[in-house]
Amino acid sequence: MVALVSRTGRHLQRYNKGCRQVVGCIPYRYKVTNEENQEGLEVLLISSQKGKSMLFPKGGWETDESKTEAALRETEEEAGVLGIIECELGKWSFKSKRCESYSEAIMFPLLVKEELEMWPEKNLRQRKWVGVAEAREICQHWWMKEALDTFVRRLTFLHQQNQDFGFQFDLF
16 A cells, blocks of 8 residues: 655754765666567656656655665655666765755666556656656756666666677667
């Protein structure tokens, strides 16, 4: 059962030397792109709460949860998707526009297994599946674009290894 209310407030928020700790996911899927059953990579972007820009789901890492639990929670609350979280992509420091303070973000890939019809922020956000090139163009944050590039490099490396062993599929 999905809770249809997002967590609010910052009383459980983690900080490291004054920097708010943020976690998020790059939700992705493989979509059949032609008659030959070749697969293409798509990532899921969501609108900001004010609806003016697109980004990956992310939010505060709270003291009562692990990094991965927080990333999964934020992704479910904001994007309404569930899936398999993968190895951490890295850590980025950025200046928050709202608070004029610094935050540290940790991002994870999330292989989407289910798209929910109802989720806590459904009425606040739009979600959009796009290819990697379009995601790079429309994603609001430089650090999210870097996380996407890190993810694509990882997939490209894994794809090359699979080809070396005779597996074939197209990522892009």
